[in-house]
Amino acid sequence: MARIPAVTTAQAGPLLKLLYRFAVRRYGAVPEPFAIMAHHPGLLRTGGVHELLVEKAAKTLPANVRELAQFRVATRLGCSWCVDFATMLQLHSGLDIERLKSIDDYATSPAFSAGERLALAYADAMTTSPVTVTGEQTTALEREFGRKGLLELTYLVALENMRGRINTALEVTAQGFTSGDACQVPMP
Known part of the structure; x- marks a missing residue:
């Protein structure tokens, strides 16, 4: 509660x-x-x-990159509400939620593209304290997604950090937007 x-x-x-x-x-x-x-x-x-x-x-990045980066932040922060809601959003976007089970192995998992791996590593680096983002990361991300895409990714990862930290501080837990493989919320 x-x-x-x-x-x-x-x-x-x-x-x-x-x-x-x-x-x-x-x-x-x-x-x-x-x-x-x-x-x-x-x-x-x-x-x-x-x-x-x-x-x-936030429409510059592909939906899969946006959603995966935010999901990664939620898992890193341990925000069960954010994980639940992010899974539902990915399901509604038609994304493969099965691969979310291997999110911790994104660096080596064939379930993730090179661009997704860059974004997920960036989400990790932005979520650690202190922040560990490198110049090489931002250069690679700008090359992959453009300057506007890099800024969008940075903003979304920071925003998800805020959401997750608020929910964690207030002990807001999973609400049941998803349950197993079935989404409890009707598709839009």
Whole structure:
């Protein structure tokens, strides 16, 4: 159970109920971090707008690279909620979620392309403390994905670090967006 309880639909005011309906329509359930952040409406609105803007702007990298890098951060941080949600997003994007089982062996696994390996190693280097990113990594990533792609990857990995650290600090755990190989949330 999370350290701060979610704001329930019964406790929600009219605007929050509307936002909850939007979330249910989009994800099949109200994401628990969203319902917890509802205790601070200003941050909830800010975070929601930010997430929508990032989703709209982050289109330079291939979807598989974006999603894998964020999934890797979630696994490195041990954020079960993030892993659950990221798996659901990959499933909805038509990506191969079976290979997520070998994410820890990405460097040698044939399930991952050279570009994916670069992005996953970068996610690892950005997630360690202190950060261990090298000039060689950024040069290789810029060559693979372009400058805009490198900036997008950096932003998404940093954002997933923020999400995962917030959820971990508040003990937000897997919500059941995925269960085994079956997604509990209806496909869009």
